[in-house]
Amino acid sequence: MKSQQKCIVIFALVCCFAVLVALIFSAVDVWGEDEDGITEENCSRNCRMIIVENIPEDVSLAHNGTTPLAAGLHHLLDLATRQVEIVSPHWALNSTEYESSIPTAKQGRFLFHRLMGLKSQKVNLKVASGLTLEDSKELKVLSRHGADIHYLNMTILTNGKLLSSFWVVDRKHVYIGSAGMDWRALSTLKELGVILYECSCLALDLHRIFSLYWQLQYKDFIPSIWSKRLYGLFNKRKTLSLILNNVTAEVYPSNSPEAFGPKDRAQDIEAIFDVIQDARWFIYISITDYVPLVSNGVSRYWSAIDGKLREALLLRGIKVKLLVSCWQQTHPLTANFLWSLQSLCMDMANCSMEAKFFSSREQPDGTIEGINHNRYMVTDNALYIGNFGWVGNEFTYNGGAGLVISQEEEAEDSNVNVNANANANANASVNVTAVQQMRAVFDRDWHSRYAKPLQLNKMPVCAQQQQHEALTHSLKSWDDYSVEKTDGPNASL
Template sequence: MMMSELQVQMLELKSYNTLGRAAAAFSLAGLVEEVYLAQEGWRDQSHAEGGELTTLELLENCAFTKSINSSRRSAASDPELSFTRCAATLTVHHEACSFALVLHSSGSTLDSTSSASVSRSTGKQTLYSGRAPGYVAVLDAVGSQHKCIVIFALVCCCAVLIALIFSAVDVWGDDEDGITEDSCNHTCRFVLVENIPEDLSIPYKDTVPLTAGLHELLDRARRSVEIVSPWWALNSTKSESDLPQAKQGQILFRQLMSLRSRSVSLRVASGLTDSPELKALARSGADVRYLNMTALTRGQLNSSFWVVDRKHVYVGSAIMDWRSLSTMKEFGIIFHDCSCLALDLHRIFSLYCQLQHKDFLPSIWSKRLYALYNRDKNLTLFLNGTEAGAYISSSPDVFCPKHRTKDTEAIKRVIREAETFIYISITDYLPMMNRSQPKYWSLIDNMLREALILSRNLRVRLLVSCGERTEPLTLNFLWSLKALCVESLDCSVEAKFFVPREQSDGRLYRINHSRFMVTDNSVYLGNPNWVGNEFVFNAGVGVVIRQRPQENNTTSVVKRMKAVFERDWHSHYSKTLDPNNIPACSMHTVKENIRV
């Protein structure tokens, strides 16, 4: 590059403002090499003429000194800008620019009588001056000062990086609408909701119809509705559209579609990629997030819960399928005006949303995904006027950030704290990993055995749903549990199958989808079936509520859920596990053994 061209580019710095001059001056670092080439040419020319071109003359010729002096004058009124210019030396690795910047930052100036030259033989700066020996010390300090700045910058970067890692700065953090642990509501109202098919002669026992409870949640929504469901089929197929039961799903779907007209946002997390209903909701303005559970855990998304306005909550067995609102027996719980619990459940929803389209799990979770409450730090609530402790659990284990209680840990705590009885209503009970290569999974089964052996006068009842897909080994495991108390007066194990009516085509549907456990002082209500796969690979949530036994209190969660269990237990649909009258739970024996 010709010297005149370089001078023109550098002289253009005069037209910039203060910040622009500094930025442009440092951007010329890439041209320094060409400056050196020009310097060597000038030096050769100077020696040919019998003289020596000084560094001062070089800087003056390329207008670099003028830019620096101009920037230094403005820096006095803007220290932050001055620091920015000094920090820029970290990216400049050429002697000429370093020399100029050191002079700038130190406030030194070169008078016109100074004589200096720059040697590049070893990459080290040396100043030769006959008239201004003070400048020698300045340039001798350039190397050490440059190293100090680099080291200081690296230390700062490391400190910031460590702070980011250990404080888990919220790169993904979601807005909490200003709700905190201190400002959330601890006084809540709860209702138990269930769907009882019309052809089952079971009365509602202190419960509300599921459809009524869900519609009330949507009617109360003012800002947001967040839904997690493993399946979406609220609209029936053409062959099913004539069924009167199918209308409930259509009504709920239309209400979800109308949320946007009320300025209520709808957010959905699901494992489905080709659901027509989710696509329709997305076109209407819903934010639909997809979780690739196969890539994340080799499992499925089985969670089913709602969070409305960050203060109302639904957790239960029902999914977004018209059958859950009509032909299936479902059970769940709704909390109203319970923002503390809703805030914690919302964090699980946020975790699902942040895993959208990902095929790996983060090594560090955002701090806003940490659990607010757990088995050791319960949320203190007043549910319908009764004091209680509560927390949310989750599965699988890899979906549990800091402080989050795992579902298996929650179940274990509830079983261990039981004193007089443990009642379990579950769709499947199978202590196995029921996959291509089945494995024995004894975690929950061992918990029950330990409780039966170590606790005195403990009564255990298991009500298991019976259907075509019921694993025959379920009978063996239940018999094994019963055998522990055959000759013991200190424990009692009873098992029954909830057997529905035989369908007209001979098929036997497992219509009882209840998944809860109630003891004398706690309840656990969750999404997972009690099968190894559900806790190890599939995603689900649970809610635990602890209450002190109170004889005269009939409004507590424990008392009401116990009443629901006993109603089903004593119904004529529950068949005792008897070796002489084993209920048929497989398709090929339905017609022989089922007589309701």
């Protein structure tokens, strides 16, 4: 009888152990991929960076040391020998029907054909997307040409969308910026990003973010425990030390939303806070949308970034400039929020806040075409580039990625002279920092004829276009508000 009881107890313990193991492995559901022997110890830290831009043909702005976006992406494909990993919120490169009216639209089709041809060159193309093959004809075509495509159901996972936009090529080179795989990003929209070459330490960490997306294919839950291969390698407390264009730099990537945050991975909102907090003289922001609201049925004020900027203005005397896009989907409350910030500095000697709307093309009838799709911030000692408009719902629900680069700070009013060829020349010996390069881009846009100052009691045209709809529908979900599109050549993103 006792031996029988012992058997029952042992059997029960074995069953409990089996259930425990099953639960652990179901929790540790997302594993990182093989990293090809690249480690923190043997990865490359001597990197070259260029800023890549798409400036529409009918927008009169000089590249000012930057490289055309299309040329930068094609160069990455020229360098690829093993694998190209891409995350993009859009897949609409095939622009054939618009090429007669917009000659530059063919850039999208050229890039699409290059991607289709990677398999024949024995280069693997891997795409993580929030779009299914049924949703996207282009992903279906890429799949038929050998691309490996994984789908994330962001609606189930976070009630949001996958808005990340970055490339990892051969675990050596990376691109991150505002442009998705859309023909308009290479033709009619003003885009900005950065490419870093021979930078396998950073590529390794961005690859881990890609791997997180990759392993969530068809999952209907987010695991409570992540594999160590998905942990962040670098963050604010442990930055990646690089030699970037012959200048020392501290770098780390970030990720959103919080639910997609394995151990040691900085969140985008934390990265933005860090850059704002570390600024000593100025904070210059170029952003598509600035709407400090979060909406999930009921809208409420989202103080995260707005509050940090107010602290910088009032408590630390930091000079702030905000360049916000004026486009088809500009929320009518944008001007109100900007005025609220600007009014803080009325009659205060050590407070400086300026805001402008950037409108690339205004038609005779008052309508706005195109969009300044830039999403970055530059201070006297750092820059942040990401994938989001600065809207509460973006950071709360959507998948995105960002990059922080910190370098030696500038003097308060130092002049920024960037050699126009410095970025494009791989052997350039000039010691211009990435921060100085990005500030030069911001200054060019800020002082251009496309930047219109915020005027008291005068609603900009872009906001007037949406005034009636906003009053009718109150503050509906920003996700619903901002993804409305048209199919024409000037469709919004």
